[in-house]
Amino acid sequence: MSASTEVRTLLADTAQRLFTAHVTQKTLEAARDGGWSEPLWQELERAQLPLIGVPEAAGGAGGTLSDAAAVLRIAARHAAPVPLAETLLAGALLAGAGLKAPHGALTVAPDGDQQVTAVKAGATWRVTGTLKRVPYARAARHLVLLAAGHVFSLEPAHYRVTPGRNLAGEARDEVTLKHAVARAAAPTTITHEQLFARGALLRAIQIGGALERALQLACDYAGQRVQFGRKIAQFQAIQQELARCGGEVAAAVAAALSAAGVVERLEGETGAAATQQVLLAVAAAKIRAADAAREAVAITHQVHGAIGVTDEYALHYVTLRALSWREEFGNEAWWATQLGRAMQQAGADACWPTLSAA
Amino acid sequence: MFFDNVDFSALELPPAALELRGEVRAFLQHEIVAGSYVPHLGHAEFDLEFTRKVAARGWIGVTWPKQYGGQERSYLERFVITEEMLAAAAPCAAHWFGDRQTGPSLLRHGSEMLKQKYLPAIARGDMAFALGMSEPGSGSDLASVRTRAEKVEGGWHVSGQKVWTSWAHKADAFFVLCRTAPQGEDRHQGLSQLIVDIKTSPGVTVRPIRFMNGEHHFNEVFLDNVFVPDDHVLGEVGQGWKQITSxxxxxxxxxxxxxxxxxxxxxxxxxxxxxxxxxxxxxxxxxxxxxxxxxxxxxxxxxxxxxxxxxxxxxxxxxxxxxxxxxxxxxxxxxxxxxxxxxxxxxxxxxxxxxxxxxxxxxxxxxxxxxxxxxxxxxxxxxxxxxxxxx
The missing domain is CATH 1.20.140.10 (Butyryl-CoA Dehydrogenase, subunit A, domain 3)
Known part of the structure; x- marks a missing residue:
């Protein structure tokens, strides 16, 4: 085991213990009404889990993107109702522009220039516009966004938040900015495409974790539920479906974690080949995870029968998240179209060399 | 749950594998341009001449020890060769089974004599192997094979019928999964793998089974009291099941x-x-x-x-x-x-x-x-x- 693997194992153990102890049915129920769980976030901060993968020099906790992926995967297994992915994404965006990540929960508006205008007046940047479906905006101490070639960080006092939610009850709020003063601003070379791709990668990792939990619940349930005088797990019809689900979940996790590794290795490389490999990895991860979500959610609910669709049973906390996350930062059709266009433009003879380059 | 100790984030081909990929790709491009084979999909074709060219480059049995004709290269290098052959739909049937299955089985379970006899020959492309697993009554349920071997002086007498034996009509030898002891309580015990020389053993008959497009790659193989010497039992008598599943x-x-x-x-x-x-x-x-x-x-x-x-x-x-x-x-x-x-x-x-x-x-x-x-x-x-x- 290499030193970096050991660090990651330690991190994963810490995350596993923390989420097991602090994410209960009560936490999830309360968070669905409020949009998030502040007490859980406090625990994460105490354990210094937010901002893993953001350099220490930029106010982060250090570590790699794959370290962050390991923590995020476990958080998603527990349906942790906190803006962990969003804080990571904001931290990376700020760090990329040479800004320090402030303390506390952060969020990023996936769209910038399409929805807001940023104008510089004297030394101050002011941002105007409406940002739809910003994850956890109500919880964030800072809103980070990308517009006019700059990264901006804004404080809640300068914008209005209208609550909204996704299928799983996670906060997806509308943010209205009227000449809102940016607390920090810095030019950046990070593009919208790159930000969107990083968001898609994080969502793919989360989908993988959520589906792992759904599969675990379905297997446990099949091993307990008795019908026709037998545990339903003993029926081949159930076994075959769970096996298919297992393949889908394994593929989602494999694609997402592999993609994180590729993105990490090619970070900062700007050549055409590197850009292509990053597109390939991220698109593959989001497409595969979203495809897996469709299949695995259907199977795990089917295995549970009616109990799985009740409010009191835990399955929906992960299945509805997986179904929501597949739409965020581009769904599988959107990414497949981008990837397919790129593959076709590169041409038939580049197809296999591209796929086998790494 | 799955892939528990696998680090996907670190999956990367080493430079040696990337370099090898370039060599294999250039070789295959040259072969296609020269018209030495026409790519076909679905079934790899059996082409001894092509296999010998691959062997001459050292690309069969690449992971095996040098003393048995291998190159002692990594599994990833073998992986790369396999990928390139598939991407070019290369006619690999004459060495596919030897490279992937019989070679590694011989390395793991075979006696020194068997390793010396077969591995260098496979690596040179001089010997093609087939696999005698399925039978008319044993498809998915492989442990139910009825081909039997009876102990005789100095070896075994094997009788039975194998089906779907790909390329048995061209292969030199094949592994025969058979029962060397009557089926007891544990049906996975008492099975053995015997190595049978197809071309020279008396009592072996190969008949074609045509695929639905009329092509001939699989066969049925009849074994009628075929003598197999003791030293051509792979590994331990009675442990064939464990050897196959491993x-x-x-x-x-x-x-x-x-x-x-x-x-x-x-x-x-x-x-x-x-x-x-x-x-x-x-x-x-x-x-x-x-x-x-x-x-x-x-x-x-x-x-x-x-x-x-x-x-x-x-x-x-x-x-x-x-x-x-x-x-x-x-x-x-x-x-x-x-x-x-x-x-x-x-x-x-x-x-x-x-x-x-x-x-x-x-x-x-x-x-x-x-x-x-x-x-x-x-x-x-x-x-x-x-x-x-x-x-």
Missing amino acids: ELALERSGPERYMTTLPLLVELIRRLGASDDVRAHEMVGRLTARLWTLRRMSLAIALALDPASGNAGVDLATEAALVKDMGTFYEREITDAARLLVATEPALDAADTFERYLAECIVCAPVSTIRGGTTQVLRTLIARRLLGALK
């Missing part, structure tokens, strides 16, 4: 389980050209994403099973079953996308490569989810891991 992980997880229709995807992209049809983009993109993912899983298994990785003893048999299950369905997704995106009536004798590949893929499609473990058997295996030992 080889399954690599066999099931390799690129041959998801790449056999890749050349059709490449020709599809050529046919689509600069089209800006969003439907085509979406289908090509999805196929690309799924292949990329399968390849990461397959690579992860090859890397973990490489003795050089220090993971000796890691059991990835279930993960391999997952890769085969998903891979074989993936191959059909390519075929289906090709026919949905390009309106054509596929024909096996079409002059156009895309149309011929499409026809070959459609006709051969039912095979991949049957051979090497049916979908249903694989899923039963996968479910067993998921559900644990259910009472």
Whole structure:
């Protein structure tokens, strides 16, 4: 085991213990009404889990993107109702522009220039516009966004938040900015495409974790539920479906974690080949995870029968998240179209060399 | 749950493997341009001349010790060679079984004499192997084989019938799974693997079984009191089952389980050209994403099973079953996308490569989810891991 693997194992153990102890049915129920769980976030901060993968020099906790992926995967297994992915994404965006990540929960508006205008007046940047479906905006101490070639960080006092939610009850709020003063601003070379791709990668990792939990619940349930005088797990019809689900979940996790590794290795490389490999990895991860979500959610609910669709049973906390996350930062059709266009433009003879380059 | 100790984030081919890829790719391009073979999809063709050229470059048995004709290279280098052969639809049938199955089995279980006798010959392309597993009454339920070997002075007398034995009509020898002791309480005991010389042993009869397109690759093989000397029993008498199942992980997880229709995807992209049809983009993109993912899983298994990785003893048999299950369905997704995106009536004798590949893929499609473990058997295996030992 290499030193970096050991660090990651330690991190994963810490995350596993923390989420097991602090994410209960009560936490999830309360968070669905409020949009998030502040007490859980406090625990994460105490354990210094937010901002893993953001350099220490930029106010982060250090570590790699794959370290962050390991923590995020476990958080998603527990349906942790906190803006962990969003804080990571904001931290990376700020760090990329040479800004320090402030303390506390952060969020990023996936769209910038399409929805807001940023104008510089004297030394101050002011941002105007409406940002739809910003994850956890109500919880964030800072809103980070990308517009006019700059990264901006804004404080809640300068914008209005209208609550909204996704299928799983996670906060997806509308943010209205009227000449809102940016607390920090810095030019950046990070593009919208790159930000969107990083968001898609994080969502793919989360989908993988959520589906792992759904599969675990379905297997446990099949091993307990008795019908026709037998545990339903003993029926081949159930076994075959769970096996298919297992393949889908394994593929989602494999694609997402592999993609994180590729993105990490090619970070900062700007050549055409590197850009292509990053597109390939991220698109593959989001497409595969979203495809897996469709299949695995259907199977795990089917295995549970009616109990799985009740409010009191835990399955929906992960299945509805997986179904929501597949739409965020581009769904599988959107990414497949981008990837397919790129593959076709590169041409038939580049197809296999591209796929086998790494 | 699956791939528990696999670090996907670190999956990367070493420079030696990338360099080797370039060499293999250049060789294959040269062979195609020179017209030394015509690529066909569905079944790898048996072409001894081609196999000898591959052998001359040292690419058969690359992972084996040098003393047995190998190159002592890594599993990832073998992985790369396999990938390139598949991408070029190369006619590898004469060395495929020896390289992938019989060679590694001989290395693991064979006596020094057997290793000396067969491994260098396989690596030189001088000897082709087939596998005698299935029987008329034993398909998925392999442990039910009825071919029997009776102990005689100095060896065994083997009698029975094997079916679906690919390339037995061209191979020099084959592994015969048979019963060397009557079936007791544990049906997996008492099975052995015997090595039978097809061409010279009296009592061996090979008859063709034609595939539904009329081609001849599989056979039925009759064994009538065929004498096999004691020293041609592979490994331990009675331990054949354990020996076979221990080889399954690599066999099931390799690129041959998801790449056999890749050349059709490449020709599809050529046919689509600069089209800006969003439907085509979406289908090509999805196929690309799924292949990329399968390849990461397959690579992860090859890397973990490489003795050089220090993971000796890691059991990835279930993960391999997952890769085969998903891979074989993936191959059909390519075929289906090709026919949905390009309106054509596929024909096996079409002059156009895309149309011929499409026809070959459609006709051969039912095979991949049957051979090497049916979908249903694989899923039963996968479910067993998921559900644990259910009472």
